[in-house]
Amino acid sequence: MSFRRGVVRQSKFRHVFAQAWKAEHCIDDVRVSRVTWDSPLCAVNPKFIAVIIEAGGGGAFLVVPISKSGRIDQSCPTVCGHAAPVLDIQWSPHDDNIIASASEDCTVKVWQIPDGGLTSPMTEAIVTLEGHSKRVGILAWHPTAFNILLTAGCDNVICVWNVGTGELVYQLSDAHPDLIYSVSWNKDGSAVCTCLACRCLQKRLYKLLTVKEKVHDGTRPMRAVFLSDGKILTTGFSRMSERQLALWDTKDLSEPMAVQEMDTSNGVLLPFYDPDTNMVYLGDCTIRYFEVTDESPYVHFLNLYSSKEPQRGAGFISKRGVDVNKCEIARFYKLHERKVEPISMTVPRKSDLFQGDLYPDTASLEPALLADEWIAGQDAPPLLVSLSGGYTAPPSKHRDTLRSKPKLVSQDSGTGAAPASTPTPTPTSAAKETEEEAPQPRVATRETDGNTERPKREDDILNELLAEMKALRAVVLAQSQRIELLERQLARIEDGDV
Template identity: 70%
Template structure:
């Protein structure tokens, strides 16, 4: 009987591994918010790390320089201008000092953080956006247009704002009959996709109208993210409460291109997408693991790479964009994992190629052989000069 040898799929990211930073490089005594909202509760860019924290009588989030580590003093200033808990925070992709926050007080505020971080509590936003009748919980900056911010609230309404003027430029009030779970812009900002409590994925394009299709059967919250090639990746639950990951082609949402079932945990899977590597990281609220996948053009399209596992569950996570990672250490992504009272950086790293190591070893062998030959010739020359030959 003959056995066929398995073919190993070629990929630059097949050996990506996760490494938690040492304790001295973590942030300690951070009172991470206990709000029951299925958001990441953190946002990070190459300058700053922001974390939603507990605050008496209102809502606040901590902003510290990304290089900061060690204990965070309880008197450390926060951004504390909301009248109720903060649910979501997002840094502007066009200005590393601008951050937006959405709150249970039904407002969205935009803040300008000074270089070096806060020296005093910040209560005055540069603009306050008032358009939601219930709590605002979702933020999404436009990927290419400066000062354009999308917000969604528990009033099932989507608003698009010009934060430079504070003007509401577009409102979508009738498309969603129930709570909106997530919103994602496509790569050029010409369309958005949403998932809603009615279990439907919607692709909203002002030029072509709205396409809607039911995508996950479970009743637990879903998430959706646009990929750079226009496809959409969703996370949700099956009718049997198994967590699922699915890939969809916007030209036909009737059937998924790929679907994978993971486990029966009840934590919402937050997808973080890296368009440079076409990798998706799934970070489950309350999980002790981060799974990562590569999306390709070949069936089965979504390829499981590996998972990072630790002893402590995560309350949320911030995902650092490519501009902030340390390429000298072959780092391709970095998470800031939220514990109950700690923030722990986790680096995703691609090992240097084995081929390069083999070439270096071969070159070293050649150099050693040449050195031995030179030494032999020097001994021969010395014998000639001494008249031994």
């Protein structure tokens, strides 16, 4: 584009640079799956890395702690309960120990990974979901409702499940005449975008909102992702087989707001979207990253990271897992043929203080809604947590019980599986609380044989939160005094006293 040539657009992400981790921090000897299915083949959260691997006589994926590095022994235990290759895996956004897997055996299974990882092969899932007639290749957890999982298969059917009960909540079987390439929830989970030969947008999966035929002219697979403001970003191919990126306004799908052409490579561009920074990363051998704004041309190219080694897939860690002390705003886990390589996206800053402008409050583990509330028609934005001080919570023997959520219920046995340990999100501006008012945490309860169990008394919760706030104030005061001392020393130097 020729307009405003020579004018540099101001953005704090303009100088983001990517850096691969050293070889000793990579994971080696991982037999990454060779399945011919365009999926990331990897899922990452602040606790674990999961990778779909080659397995004889069925389907399996590897799960190791996020801190793992070095060689993976061939006898390392795996999750291996599927009867055919695994096509997709996704961690629950509300429990870092829960992962779902989709397979060519037409089933979806939900697994609970113990803290510290596997010590023996895991073959029994806590829930098995059966409703597709062909292989299942797409999983998408609801962003704000607990235990709601969407699945899509090669039968062109979309299913929405209440994982806690194993119940099929919705089934959409007549809206997709062709193979579904991707599915994406919007920010509050009130709408779903599906990408195939046409563009469909459903609300509650029974009302078709809008359709766009041929968002990309090419016949190759497309991908779509909802942005925070409700717009949709798609990747696909032009009629000349050039890879494209396009931005769409759901209020008017007649023409894209922006289109950018990349190259003529035949690999499918997998989009990874960060709602906190409004940045989009397109991953293959080269990771391109863009910032989406309200200013024309709307999608602004920032930079790229190139690697000579081919990519089999990639995982994108949630913002709760990045290193805020190093101004890391994103991290990929690139899959090679036999290796997992972390790649950090960093904003160069000299200050050691927390950079609040880089880290707005992010989605927490705490769900905004229970499954029954969403099924009944409620919608809610995600509950947010501050990243100030990093994700690691202060040690407290009661901390894991501050926020309770329903236990995942096995479809077969009806018994509850123990919930994973989850740090408590601190109150944020999203809760509209003032500093003078003590935050009142929502304490979820569950019914057991007609009796209501409360995980912890509210006054105990309040006392712990107040103690934590007091400790944080002490840290801020100490930092302020340090800054004041340094400023006085600097003034003496400038005056020639030193």
